[in-house]
Amino acid sequence: MKKIIVFLITSIAFGQIPQASTGKVHRLENFKSNxxxxxxIDVWLPEGYSGAQKYAVLYMHDGQMLYDAATTxxxxxxxxxxVAGELLFKGKTKPFIVVGxxxxxxxxxxEYFPQKPYESLSLTQKDSITAQLQKAxxxxxxxxxxxxxxxxxxxxxxxxxxxxxxxxxxxxxxTFIAGSSMGGLISMYAICExxxxxxxxxxxxxxxxxxxSTQNNPIPDAFIxxxxxxxxxxxxxxxxxxxxxxxxxxxYPDLQKKVDLLMQKKGFTNTNWTTxxxxxxxxxxxxxxxxxxxxxxxxxxx
Numbered sequence: 678m679k680k681i682i683v684f685l686i687t688s689i690a691f692g693q694i695p696q697a698s699t700g701k702v703h704r705l706e707n708f709k710s711n712x713x714x715x716x717x718i719d720v721w722l723p724e725g726y727s728g729a730q731k732y733a734v735l736y737m738h739d740g741q742m743l744y745d746a747a748t749t750x751x752x753x754x755x756x757x758x759x760v761a762g763e764l765l766f767k768g769k770t771k772p773f774i775v776v777g778x779x780x781x782x783x784x785x786x787x788e789y790f791p792q793k794p795y796e797s798l799s800l801t802q803k804d805s806i807t808a809q810l811q812k813a814x815x816x817x818x819x820x821x822x823x824x825x826x827x828x829x830x831x832x833x834x835x836x837x838x839x840x841x842x843x844x845x846x847x848x849x850x851x852t853f854i855a856g857s858s859m860g861g862l863i864s865m866y867a868i869c870e871x872x873x874x875x876x877x878x879x880x881x882x883x884x885x886x887x888x889x890s891t892q893n894n895p896i897p898d899a900f901i902x903x904x905x906x907x908x909x910x911x912x913x914x915x916x917x918x919x920x921x922x923x924x925x926x927x928x929y930p931d932l933q934k935k936v937d938l939l940m941q942k943k944g945f946t947n948t949n950w951t952t953x954x955x956x957x958x959x960x961x962x963x964x965x966x967x968x969x970x971x972x973x974x975x976x977x978x979x
Contacts, residue, residue, distance in 0.1 A: 692717075695745030695754075699762030700724050702744055702777075710834050712826040713788065718835065719744065719777040720843065721758055723765050726774070728844045733773040733977060736831065736875075738789065738856035738863060740777025742962055753962035760969045770977035771851075776839055778831070780860075786815045789859035790822040790887060791866035794896070794903040802895045809888035828867055832874050848876075849913070853976045855879035857965050858925070861918075862887070865904070868916065872909035879917040879972035882960055884925070885932035897932050901939055911945045917972040918951070921958030930954070951975060 695702045705718040719740050726732070737743055737757070746754040757775055764770045781788055795803070807820040831854075840847045854864045854875050861883030868878040887896035908916075918936065920929040937952050953971060958964040 693748050695719060695743075695748050695758075697721060697744055697758040698756075699758050699766075700726065702758070705838075708835070708838075710830045712830045712834070713823070714781050714784065716779040716781055717741070718779065720839070721761065721775040721777065722843075723762060723772065723774065726844075730772065731844050731846045733771050733851035733853065734776060734836075734839060734843075734845050735773055735973075735977070736776045736778065736836075736852075736854045738778055738780065738860035739785075740779040743775070743777045746962075749962070751962070754966065755962055755969055756966040757969065760966065761973060764970060764973055764977075768979075769974055771979050773851075773853075773977055774843060774845070776835070778835070783816075784823070786810065786859060787821060787823045788827040789856075789863040790820075790824055791862055791900065791903065792822040792824045793866075793870075793907075794899040795822050795887075797899055797903070798895055805893065806888060806896060809890055809894070813889045815888075824863055824866060825870075827863065828870055831867070832871050836874065849874055850876045853877040853879070855881065855972065855976075857881040858884045858960065862900070865900075865916075868909055868914060869904065869907040872914060876913065877915040877917075877976040879976055881917075881919050881965055881968075881972065882921065882926050882929065883918055883933070883936075884929075885936070886928050889925075889928075891928055891932070897935070901935055904936070904939060905943070908940075908943050908945075911943065911949050915949045915976055916940070916945065917953075917975050919953040919955060919968065919972070921955045921960065921964060923957060923959035925960035926958065 700723040703720045707715045708718045709715045743755045743757045746752050810816045854867045856864045861880035864878040865880045868875045885897045
């Protein structure tokens with residue numbers, strides 16, 4: 678119950694617009710959708726943003742945690758404005774904006790959980806996933822992912838709005854998606870489901886267990902089986918993975934190694950894929966902020 682309350686606080690209590698240390702955050706308040714619940718969208722525009730040029734776009738999940746620690750439930754943030762601003766100032770990436778999509782509190786888990794891999798499970802396996810998530814306080818109901826609707830919202834509603842209201846490069850070569858934990862999973866799922874939309878994905882501390890135990894858990898294998906069939910073309914797409922080994926990240930090393938073997942099998946090389954391991958790093962915005970420059974440079978290199 679405590680974890681659910683934390684996610685709700687993350688979603689609804691901190692409504693003030695983040696103060697960016699570089700650039701500016703432009704809020705789309707209570708953005709409406711026909712597919713998912715409305716939510717805030719916080720768009721970061723870099724210093725010198727101008728309609729006279731076009732920008733690549735990075736879509737990021739858990740949007741309320743990205744810019745300003747003073748506005749977050751745990752007083753940590755990704756420091757996206759600082760990290761991105763410095764990279765742009767030093768000319769290390771192509772010009773880009775960041776679209777921060779707020780999570781939806783208690784619905785975060787079903788919105789971010791890849792739906793098709795889940796639906797490939799047997800009823801008994803699905804029941805075990807529900808039981809594990811109920812035990813962890815992530816749901817009271819029978820668990821059912823709604824990530825297909827979430828991605829439909831991103832691709833058919835949010836992206837067209839962003840492209841029509843901001844100076845963006847609209848092709849897949851300049852459209853990227855990123856997130857951590859469950860946000861890493863939905864970023865993987867997005868580039869697999871919509872390879873014509875997203876040219877790159879950063880999957881940070883990817884939550885391969887789906888639940889909070891690796892024991893008797895069919896989900897990691899379901900994810901890998903799905904990826905084997907649906908990974909995008911390595912000639913035209915880039916994928917970044919990383920993980921630590923403390924707190925929740927301690928569940929990830931062995932599972933990530935299986936994913937890495939699959940990436941090699943599917944023809945990904947160090948030109949279009951990397952997996953980074955960070956010894957001693959935990960599952961927190963502080964850790965992700967420290968290394969955010971790495972995936973940003975990997976995806977948005979000039």
